[in-house]
Amino acid sequence: MKNFIKANDYYKFTDSIETSLFTPFTNRQNKTTMNSLLGLGKYLFIIPFLGFGFGHLSNANAMAGMVPIPGGAVWIYVTGIAMLAAAVSIVIGKYDKLATALLGLMLLIIALSIHLPGMMNAADAMAKQGSMGQMMKDIGLAGGAWMYAIGLAKDKSVTG
Secondary structure, three states: OOOOOOHHHHHHHHHHHHHHHHHHHHOHHHHHHHHHHHHOHHHHHHHHHHHHHHHHHHOHHHHHHHOOOOOHHHHHHHHHHHHHHHHHHHHHOOOHHHHHHHHHHHHHHHHHHHHHHHHHOOOOHHHHHHHHHHHHHHHHHHHHHHHHHHHOOOOOOOOO
């Protein structure tokens, strides 16, 4: 029996290894600093939506030609207002799960209905690359919106 490590001793040993390996990451000061830094992510995330939202409202007629369904300028205004509303919802924490879930859906629809056809029907390589960049941006932001909805949203009253 002397050759066998008791289970309790094994767990003490592994706990001490984990504590020594991960001490820099579990230090109270580092946690506070890291959480403060990561807390900025929410505000950095809304910056594009504020810019795009105001851009849609101020340039709706210029963007209307890209909309693949009737009522071009109206849809530009609607999407601009939706982006601004989602940004405000994230900041105040009201209906933020619903807002970011719908924001992600809207961005995916925009990526697939506007930027993908723009990429596929581009006149030259430069236009194709521009459309591809816009499509990838919208897909990435949609993913970020859904990650926010599933993990950071405060108000789950509508979507559970």
